[in-house]
Amino acid sequence: MKSLFKAIAVTALYAVSVSMVSAAETKATPKSMELKEVDAPSGTVSSANTFNRLLKKPKQKNAPPPEDGIHDPDNEGSHVLQPPLVAYEGLPTTDFGNYVDWVQSLQKGFLNPRYDRVDPTVEALVMDLDIVREVKASMPDVIFPHKPHTQWLHCSNCHPKIFIPQKGANQINMSAILLGQKCGVCHGKVSFPITTLSCKKCHSKPKPEDWKPPLSAASQKNPWR
Amino acid sequence: MSLRKTMEFLKRLISISAIVGACAMMLPQTASAEYADVVINNYADAAGMRPVVFPHWYHRIRFRCKVCHADLGFQFKAGGNKITMAKIIDGQFCGACHNGEISWSVENCGMCHSGVPGTPTQIHGSTVQRLVAPAYKSLDGGGAAAAPADAPAGGAAASKPAAKPAK
Incomplete structure (x- = not known):
């Protein structure tokens, strides 16, 4: 009988304390923080939360x-x-x-720009020679075609100032190109730009069937491998 | 009652349009000029002239790169040729053609000096100008170390707006 009373007393005390705490909580909560369904007026999404906020797209292509x-x-x-x-x-x-x-x-002959300032009959000095450059990483190897380049340019535009005309003498990487070195002297500025859509214009020779990407040292030495 | 409702609606409309307008102004304003249009403003602003806009597309339809960049000695760098009107009337640079014989002559000031005043020297639409973050520096220092201190053509002027897209 005594123990029953004790149990009832304990539960009563517990209930009182819980109700007091919850009362205190509700007292502490200001009225403004009560949840209320609010419809945001349309078109008021913060500019910080817009989709792809860093993508800079031209408003109009080929504007006058x-x-x-x-x-x-x-x-x-x-x-x-x-x-x-x-x-x-x-x-x-x-x-x-x-x-x-x-x-x-x-x-294809849609354009016939002059190769000489005054004489429209001068023919371009064209060289048809493809240079293959192996790429360390998984991107397809690069084929550099001399033909379209010599149709527009002269040898002296690139050699020897930008590219040393010797096999293995030119270290090229994409960071340098993006910073305006090597191919980046023209590509990415006046000749075709460097975008995801244009990678394969240069990286056009698929890797051999059995090619595997070289493992980084951190991966080779990994004891948990 | 209905008047009050319409007033409320109008108020809401005005506030929405104000917010949308503010958002539009905060977006990066990208000019939609042709890729490879070059703005040259070495001396023009200082001389009270509009900067020069050189359209590569127009010239490449008529001449191959070789004519200007090999024969006439134009460097592959925006603003790197230090062109002045004195050199042009002497037949150098633009003056090799813009002499009234191959193309219109230099009295047509506004045809070249047509840029928005205060536009810095740049190659419009260049990849460097479109980068969201500065170009990657590879671990072996290949790309970054190879770059000279004075960043190339589009880069110098262009990397600044890339870092601050809000304006």
Whole structure:
């Protein structure tokens, strides 16, 4: 009987204490923090939470000069300049850069730019020689075609200042190219840009069937392997 | 009652448009000029002229790279040629063609000096300009170490807006 009373007393005490605590909690909670269903007005998502906030996409492709953000629309000359889309009509297209495939345009005869400043009959000094460069990592090996380059440029544009014309003499990596060295002197600035869409234009020779990526030292020495 | 409702609706509309407008202004403003358009502002702003905009696309339709970059001696670097009007009227650089014979002559100031005042020297749309973070520095120091202190053409002017995309 005594023990029963004790048990009842204990439960009662416990219940009281719990209710007191919960009361204290509800007292501490200000009214404004009570959950209430609120509908955010549409279009008010914070700019910090927008999708892919770092992606900079051009507002308009091939905009005419007065609307392109670089030419001053207050300058009368900007309105006289030829809009690019007028000139690009009928040219082969790509997904990057000017959205024009300049090499194809030249090779298929859509364009015939002069090789000499005054004489339109001068023919380009073209060399057809492909250079294969093996790539350490898993990317396909690089084929450098001299043909499209010599159709546009002269040997002296690249040799010997940018590329030493000797096998194995040129160390090239993508960081250097992105920083404007080696191929990056032109590619990524005026000739086709360096984007995910254009990797395979250079990295075009698939690795052999049995090729495996070299393991890093940290992986080879890993005792838990 | 209905008047009050419409007033409330109007208030809400105004606040929403204000927020949307503020968001739009905070987004990075990317000019949509042609890839490889070069802005040259070595001396123009200081001389009270608009900077020069050189459209590569227009010239490459008419001439191959070799004509300017091998024969006329244009360096592969935006702003690296130190072109002045004195050199142009002497027949150097642009003046080799812009002489009234091959192309229109130099009295058409606004055709070249057409840039938005204050635009820095740059190659518009270059990969360096589009990088979200500075270019990767490889562990062996290959790429980064090879780069000279004065970053290449697009890089110098371009890496700044890349670091601060909010403006």
